[in-house]
Amino acid sequence: MTTAEPEFLTATRTFYDTVAADYADRYREALAVMPWDRALLGVLAELVTTAGGGRVADLGCGPGRITGHLAGLGLDVCGLDLSPRMVELARAAHPAIPFTVGSLLDLPYGEGELAGIVAWYSIIHTPAGQLPRVFAEFHRVLAPGAPVVLAFQVGDGALRLDRPFGHPVTLDFRRRRPERIEELAAAAGLTVTTRLVREPEPDERTPQAYLLAHRAA
Known part of the structure; x- marks a missing residue:
């Protein structure tokens, strides 16, 4: 018997498949003005x-802008995204990097396979009740001592984005409290060692949080 996919995954995939090309154009050079x-x-x-290198996964990679940057820093990187259209664009932009369609709930990597994880604004569509499963997956696939860095918007509740770029789709962007994310990470065996919260830029609505954690050595 096939288990039905969680509704939030279907909604997120549909949203990003629809806006992928416009999203890629809008944020292609965004890192150039984001020093933090x-x-x-x-x-x-x-x-x-x-620590000796190894493969790093950009989880929720979108069109591959962060993945490409990490490759430019000399890392052996791969990307994973829920949206097939985003993965298609990432492969076209970065043909030397492997990209895979997949979910944070069930990562396609073996136990301890990864030397690092980047989850850059990729936990913001996951309901709170599913976050323990996501962090358990991060812990499972990270090598002992390996780092994971998270970025997300700070706050409570969700922002519902309606008709972005004029497309007929809607999606909730969930804000998170850094202390709550730290608690969930710790419960999964990931120890936060660095916390940074910056005030919003003029085109942002909320403060932005960055957490660096490690799987226990």
């Missing part, structure tokens, strides 16, 4: 390299 984002990604790259 680049700094945290650079820290992750240094930690992985210092």
Whole structure:
């Protein structure tokens, strides 16, 4: 008997398949004006390299802008996204990087396979009740001592984005409290070692949070 897919996965996939091309065009050069984002990604790259390297997964990679940046920092990277259309665009933009369609709830990696994880605004569509499963998957696939860096909007509740770029789709963007995400990460065996919250830029609605955690060595 086939288990029905959770509704939030279907809604998220449909949303990003629909807006993929416009999204990729809008955010293609976004990192150029985001020094904190680049700094945290650079820290992750240094930690992985210092520990001896290994594959790093960009989970919720979208069209591959973060994945490509990590490759430019010298990392062996791969990308995973729920949206087939996003993966198609990522493969076209970065043909040397492997990209896979998949879900954070069931990662296609083996126990301890990854030297690092980037989850850049990729937990924001997952209901709170499913986050323990997501973090348990992060713990499962990370090598002992390996880092994971998370980015998300700070707040409570959700912002419902309706008709982005004029497309007839709607999706909830869930805000998170850093202390709650830290608790959930700790419960899954991921210890947060760095916390950063910055105030919103003029085109942002909320503060932005970054957490760096490690699987226990």
